[in-house]
Amino acid sequence: MALSKAGERMARTGIFISHAHEDRDLAQSLAALLKAALELEAADITCTSDAEYGLERGADLRDQITTRLQSAKALFLLATPASHTRDWVQYECAIADAAHADGLQFYIVTPLGAHREIVPDPYVGRVSVTLSCAGDLHAFVKQLRKTFGVGTASSAYIDPMLELVDRAVPATVAHQRAALEKQAARGERRTKIAAAVAIACALFAAAGAWAMVWATGRERTYAAEIRQLNADHAKELEEKDKLRSEQLRQAELAADEAFKQFSFSGLFQDSRFKQVPCSKVEVFVPDAVTGGERQVLKPCDGRGTFIFSGPELQVDARIPIRLRAHLGRPQPFEFLVLRTAASLPFLFREGQ
Amino acid sequence: MKSIVVAIACLLTVSIAARVQAQSCDGRTEQRVDQENYLALNDRVYVYVPDINSLGSSGGWQSFTVRVLSGIYRKPLLLARAYMKENDLQSLLSTRRDIRQTPITVLGFDPRKGGRPAINASATVKDGERAGTITVRVTRVVPVSKGVDHLFVVCSTGK
Numbered sequence: 001m002a003l004s005k006a007g008e009r010m011a012r013t014g015i016f017i018s019h020a021h022e023d024r025d026l027a028q029s030l031a032a033l034l035k036a037a038l039e040l041e042a043a044d045i046t047c048t049s050d051a052e053y054g055l056e057r058g059a060d061l062r063d064q065i066t067t068r069l070q071s072a073k074a075l076f077l078l079a080t081p082a083s084h085t086r087d088w089v090q091y092e093c094a095i096a097d098a099a100h101a102d103g104l105q106f107y108i109v110t111p112l113g114a115h116r117e118i119v120p121d122p123y124v125g126r127v128s129v130t131l132s133c134a135g136d137l138h139a140f141v142k143q144l145r146k147t148f149g150v151g152t153a154s155s156a157y158i159d160p161m162l163e164l165v166d167r168a169v170p171a172t173v174a175h176q177r178a179a180l181e182k183q184a185a186r187g188e189r190r191t192k193i194a195a196a197v198a199i200a201c202a203l204f205a206a207a208g209a210w211a212m213v214w215a216t217g218r219e220r221t222y223a224a225e226i227r228q229l230n231a232d233h234a235k236e237l238e239e240k241d242k243l244r245s246e247q248l249r250q251a252e253l254a255a256d257e258a259f260k261q262f263s264f265s266g267l268f269q270d271s272r273f274k275q276v277p278c279s280k281v282e283v284f285v286p287d288a289v290t291g292g293e294r295q296v297l298k299p300c301d302g303r304g305t306f307i308f309s310g311p312e313l314q315v316d317a318r319i320p321i322r323l324r325a326h327l328g329r330p331q332p333f334e335f336l337v338l339r340t341a342a343s344l345p346f347l348f349r350e351g352q
Numbered sequence: 353m354k355s356i357v358v359a360i361a362c363l364l365t366v367s368i369a370a371r372v373q374a375q376s377c378d379g380r381t382e383q384r385v386d387q388e389n390y391l392a393l394n395d396r397v398y399v400y401v402p403d404i405n406s407l408g409s410s411g412g413w414q415s416f417t418v419r420v421l422s423g424i425y426r427k428p429l430l431l432a433r434a435y436m437k438e439n440d441l442q443s444l445l446s447t448r449r450d451i452r453q454t455p456i457t458v459l460g461f462d463p464r465k466g467g468r469p470a471i472n473a474s475a476t477v478k479d480g481e482r483a484g485t486i487t488v489r490v491t492r493v494v495p496v497s498k499g500v501d502h503l504f505v506v507c508s509t510g511k
Contacts, residue, residue, distance in 0.1 A: 241388070245437040249444050252430055256447065286449060318426035319450050338425055 012073035012103050014044035018092040019078035024049035026111060026171060027078050029164040037141045037157035038148045069095045074105035079118045090120060111168035112175045131168035137161060261310035262317035264339055268304060268327060276327055281306040284322040285315040379508030382491055386502040392432040393507045396480030397422045399488055401503055402438045406495030407462060413495045415460035420488050422452045422477040458490055485510040
């Protein structure tokens with residue numbers, strides 16, 4: 001029971017149709033159906049977009065809506081895509097919801113089957129009536145008539161009901177078409193996005209593949225260059241090593257040759273440093289060809305000295321030679337001489 | 353004063369040379385010889401290592417022959433350590449009959465076949481015209497896959 005301004009409880013009698021202005025045709029048809037079905041007077045119906053069931057001109061809109069809802073027995077929310085976001089609709093529904101315990105019935109009617117998309121969030125769970133479905137609507141009307149205590153067996157509401165169905169069906173079709181177009185547009189957009197992504201991926205993959213091929217090619221080229229450089233370097237080192245080895249061998253041979261050029265001369269003195277005459281001197285040198293010894297004979301000169309040139313001996317001065325001196329004695333005097341370490345003249349005592 | 357300094361320097365030089373000589377043939381000190389190189393162990397005995405055929409990266413090698421060169425009355429070669437190809441060495445030694453060659457055969461080793469390398473091959477040669485002998489022993493072979501293969505020898509003196 002609602003309270004009057006004096007605080008007395010008022011009997012709820014009218015109905016309130018909450019809707020968006022864009023849906024006024026549908027709202028008027030609904031009002032006509034409810035008027036006929038519930039056998040109401042025009043004054044019992046509030047439908048803000050219809051002059052017949054509308055609000056008083058000049059009065060405060062919010063006060064009128066509040067007053068009408070306080071005296072209404074039922075609120076019919078005409079849920080459409082247009083009403084889904086309307087502030088006034090939200091406001092009216094909030095009042096109706098709050099007054100539900102006070103006897104205000106709250107019905108959701110919709111021309112469409114898509115309940116979730118058009119019913120405001122707080123009322124999504126409520127059962128709605130689809131206006132485009134004649135059977136559903138008829139059952140709802142019969143239920144309403146029972147709720148409102150309409151006992152007469154009248155069929156006067158059939159025509160308004162069919163008219164309401166006729167108006168709801170195009171709205172449904174339009175909504176479904178819009179939904180389909182939206183879905184198609186979404187699908188097209190998805191297709192375009194997918195195509196763009198696919199093209200981008202293909203380009204990226206192609207770029208990646210090209211970069212990989214390029215990098216691999218570069219790497220192979222570098223690897224081949226490095227291998228070639230290594231091979232060239234190794235070959236160069238090998239050549240240098242060979243050259244170094246050959247140069248060292250040549251140096252050794254040159255040293256050998258230099259040591260072979262050493263001339264060898266001497267004289268013989270006794271312990272009193274008096275020169276001892278000699279007739280000849282024999283030198284036995286290692287023979288590189290035969291492996292044995294080669295004899296080189298040289299007579300002493302008139303002063304008792306002897307001299308061998310390097311080419312005469314043809315032996316390395318670092319190799320000792322055997323020397324046999326004939327000094328006018330029965331036995332020749334024989335000894336080893338290492339020319340690089342020899343100290344000339346040789347000293348020997350008489351009788352040695 | 354100047355002559356005293358020179359004399360002391362000469363004495364130090366002789367002392368250091370003698371110590372180095374003693375260390376190099378002390379029977380303990382390992383001396384590294386790279387492949388295709390020779391090394392003087394003293395002023396009469398040299399060792400020459402030919403090209404070592406290492407078995408890739410496995411750490412093995414094929415058998416080869418190290419040559420101990422000993423000279424009578426003189427150094428077998430001019431330098432104390434140098435690189436020389438084996439054919440150059442042989443060519444040079446063919447003209448030097450006073451240089452003796454004593455081979456040390458180092459057996460090959462393949463780690464893939466297992467076991468341990470059996471080296472410790474040695475040779476003993478006369479120390480030139482001197483009374484003693486020099487024993488040269490190959491202690492280790494170090495094959496290097498990307499580098500210079502080399503080995504280590506230890507020499508010791510004997511009577």
